[in-house]
Amino acid sequence: MARKPIFKCAADPEADKLSETLKVISDSKRLRILCTLFSGEKCVCEIEAGLAISQPLASHHLGVLREAGLIKVRKEGTWSYYALDLDAIRRLNAAFKEYLGAERIPEDYPSNTTCCTPSGSARGIEKAKT
Amino acid sequence: MARKPIFKCAADPEADKLSETLKVISDSKRLRILCTLFSGEKCVCEIEAGLAISQPLASHHLGVLREAGLIKVRKEGTWSYYALDLDAIRRLNAAFKEYLGAERIPEDYPSNTTCCTPSGSARGIEKAKT
DNA sequence: TACTTATATAAACCATTGTTAATATAATAT
């Protein structure tokens, strides 16, 4: 029936940003490219050979990662050298930790809070058990 | 032209698993549900109201999260109480750290390694600059 | 029994996206 959201995370626009970034890295090829770039700068032909994918496909995925700001390019002649954008990687780490970090798990999880009132209507997160 | 992969991460089947999980959590609604469940067990009607989405949609996303093993259900009468699967959350944290953890960034990144031989063919990651 | 209530499932629709094949650009070498 769609009322207004009552959870903190539900209203947080940061969640959209994080999910957008996660969507970019949730492709297995792109995840592998990122993982690979930790070892240093790479050109397209190396990604291509390293992941055993075609040149246009490598170029495409690198473009998506770049568009998302996760990597950056350095051009030299006909070569394009791609590397991680360290600030973006650090921001991603921070956001992931904030939303899904295992440190967030409470000691007594799940703290047995009930959910719905006897009448059946959903209660707000702040409302205690009746 | 697609040769065989030469990067470690490129051959690692764990990358497929992680990307699969990331795909599940990269939906903004599901990310918000997970984030919400850190505060404790919730029933469908609470998720529904908390995120301001329809009942079938809430049920659907919870099903996807459950299918992925990230959350678990406890049924009581007509109610379904969902909670985080703590082991899964911890595994996700570990995998994320292993693949994209900021700790992986080398001191001198990017260590200026060249990429392609003068002849233009890609070199393996272990092969040094000519 | 009949009537809610909470949740799950199914079908249909629409938008997005990964992939391939073909082509374009632009720098370098002959």
Add this chain to the structure above:
DNA sequence: ATATTATATTAACAATGGTTTATATAAGTA
């Protein structure tokens, strides 16, 4: 200039997936 090399771009296609509407299940209540 011509050819080759590295990379980017485009169009087309197939597949996936989020959302809605409608319906089903199943437990409680009158």
